Structure formats: structure tokens, C-alpha cells
Ligand SMILES: NC(=O)C1=CN([C@@H]2O[C@H](COP(=O)(O)OP(=O)(O)OC[C@H]3O[C@@H](n4cnc5c(N)ncnc54)[C@H](O)[C@@H]3O)[C@@H](O)[C@H]2O)C=CC1
């Protein structure tokens with residue numbers, strides 16, 4: 095199938111989650127000529143999308159493809175979907191899935207675009223989905239540098255679709271790719287999920303670095319060392335180093351740390367400038383997944399990684415969590431990292 099042609103067989107896609115990324119993934123599907131339903135949380139939002147083709151709250155200036163039909167009725171949205179796309183923030187996912195699972199047929203494949211770790215269970219999206227919707231269902235995970243706004247504007251974007259079922263990953267890549275949206279495939283679900291979770295925490299640190307007024311040397315050092323922590327964690331969990339070096343790992347870290355659109359980077363920038371967590375949260379309407387994921391990551395590392403002084407193996411991840419918990423200021427975090435005991439640069443040992 096040519097990248098831009100619609101599938102030669104009948105397919106219906108339902109996207110769960112009418113935030114920025116749900117809108118973007120629905121746009122990708124609709125542009126391929128696929129009948130696309132967006133499950134949103136209220137009738138007002140559905141009505142706005144169906145009549146004006148705009149979301150009243152997210153990316154208000156973007157005109158969505160008319161082929162997207164929105165509804166707040168989960169039964170209508172989910173019962174006849176060929177594929178379901180999940181784009182609900184990680185911390186809300188379990189409760190959301192519990193509320194809609196009765197309408198999802200047993201074998202319908204689910205593609206997740208959410209990135210992060212659940213604070214209560216320390217599980218990734220693969221764990222949450224399997225525990226909520228069943229272990230035997232086919233699952234896939236889309237990740238990589240893919241800001242929702244740029245996708246909606248039709249700017250060239252490359253992502254990876256990972257699944258234990260490589261045929262499913264290939265089918266989804268074929269289905270969603272077009273001239274401006276290119277999907278690569280992978281079997282390394284764990285590697286892709288680790289990259290998506292860790293890069294948001296590195297982006298918080300990158301934002302702080304900028305907010306503190308540091309320069310290019312500091313930013314480059316931070317992002318490189320952050321990618322090293324991602325690689326070290328990936329190796330512990332059996333991820334492939336090439337996945338960490340790929341689109342969902344280093345690629346998305348670059349995009350999120352250096353891109354002006356990142357909510358995580360902006361959140362970190364405001365912390366670096368001296369605003370409090372409460373002030374930032376009170377004035378944010380969008381999710382910065384890295385905030386909860388940073389705390390979950392440190393707890394996961396303490397549970398799963400062996401050895402003494404894990405904070406010296408993962409100083410950026412531990413430092414960001416300590417700042418978010420109010421135990422350090424961003425400047426104290428910086429001083430702590432600059433005064434760490436001398437060590438080898440090599441990240442290959444665990
Ligand atoms: N925005 C982006 O450019 C990208 C986002 N992602 C990921 O996609 C996932 C979704 O993020 P966004 O769409 O950006 O979020 P968003 O901040 O744009 O929207 C928040 C979403 O959460 C829903 N929500 C809020 N409170 C809720 C609750 N209590 N229960 C259930 N749902 C609730 C809202 O209805 C909305 O759909 C995240 O994991 C994010 O990391 C991935 C790639 C790009």
C-alpha cells in the first residue's frame with residue numbers, strides 16, 4: 095500500500111481521549127480516509143468538533159478533518175471499532191479504562207500513545223492496559239518525537255510503533271503512515287515505553303537548566319547524561335540499546351528538551367525561574383506527564399535496581415524527583431550534580 099493511500103479494506107478507528115494527542119492521532123487516521131470516531135468526555139466538546147471541527151479547549155485554532163466524528167457515548171464509539179487508540183494521560187488511564195471496558199470487544203487491538211509510569215502501581219501503559227483490558231488482547235505502542243500541534247499542521251513526523259506482535263505493528267504502521275507521518279516498527283515494547291517515560295523527566299530538567307539561565311554547555315551535558323540514565327535503566331529492564339538510541343528514546347528526548355512546544359520543558363523552566371509547583375499546576379490546563387512519572391521512576395528504580403547509592407547511578411532522575419517533592423531547589427540540584435564523586439563516563443555497566 096502506498097503511504098498516502100487509504101486501506102483497501104474496511105477499517106474504523108476510535109480514539110479514546112480528546113486532549114492534544116487524541117486530536118492529533120484522530121487527524122492522522124482521518125487524513126488517511128479512515129472513518130474515525132473520537133471519544134470525548136462531554137456532549138459540548140463532541141458538538142463543537144462535529145459542527146465547527148474545532149476543540150473548544152485544546153489547539154482551538156486547528157481545524158480538524160470533517161471525517162472525525164466525536165461522541166461522549168462509549169458504547170457508540172467503541173463497539174464497532176476495528177482498532178482502538180488510547181490517548182488518555184497515564185495517571186487517569188486505569189479509571190478511564192475501567193469505565194469503558196465493557197464496550198470493547200475481546201480481540202480488538204489497542205494502540206497506546208500515552209507516555210509515563212503510573213504512580214500507584216509503578217506500571218507502564220502495557221501493564222495498565224493488560225490489567226484493565228485483558229492480557230490476550232493485541233497491543234501496540236506509538237512513541238517518538240511527535241508534538242500534537244505539528245502533526246495536526248501536517249509537518250513531517252517520524253514515530254515508532256512497537257508490539258510483541260510484529261504483524262500488528264506493521265498493519266498499524268501501514269494504516270497510519272502518509273507523506274507527512276512516517277511510522278517505523280519495533281518489537282521492543284519495553285524499550286519504547288522506557289524512552290517515553292524517561293524523556294519527559296529529562297525535559298523537566300532541561301527546562302530547569304534554561305530557567306536557571308545556564309548555557310549550551312550545561313544543556314548538552316545534561317541531555318547527554320540524561321540519555322545515559324535512560325540507557326542504564328533500559329538495560330536493567332531488558333530493553334535494546336538501539337531502541338534507546340532511536341526515535342522513542344534519544345529522538346524524543348531531543349524533541350522534548352529542545353522543542354518550544356513541550357509542556358514538560360515549560361514546567362521545568364518555570365520551576366527554574368522560581369515558581370512553586372502549586373503556582374505552576376494552578377495555571378496549567380495541560381498535562382506534564384513527567385511530574386508524576388519522575389516520582390514513580392525513582393520508586394521503580396529503588397524496587398528493581400540492585401546496588402548501593404542508586405542516586406549516583408541516576409542522579410538526574412533522582413534530582414528531578416527531589417526537586418518536585420520540595421526537598422531541593424533547582425539550583426541545589428545543579429550543585430549536587432556538579433559535585434558528584436568522580437566516575438567513569440561509561441554507561442554500559444548497570
Ligand atoms: N500532546 C502531545 O504533543 C503528545 C502527548 N503524548 C502523550 O499523550 C497522552 C495524552 O496527553 P495529551 O493529549 O497531550 O493531554 P492533554 O493535556 O492535551 O489533555 C488531557 C486529556 O486528559 C483528559 N482528562 C483530564 N482529566 C481526566 C480525568 N480525570 N479522567 C480521564 N481523562 C481526563 C482530558 O479530557 C484530555 O483528553 C500523554 O501520555 C502524553 O504524554 C504523546 C505524544 C505527544
Ligand SMILES: O=C(CO)COP(=O)(O)O
Nearest residue numbers: 238239240241356357358
Ligand atoms: O511527547 C511529546 C512529544 O513527543 C510531548 O511532550 P510534552 O508532553 O512535554 O509536550
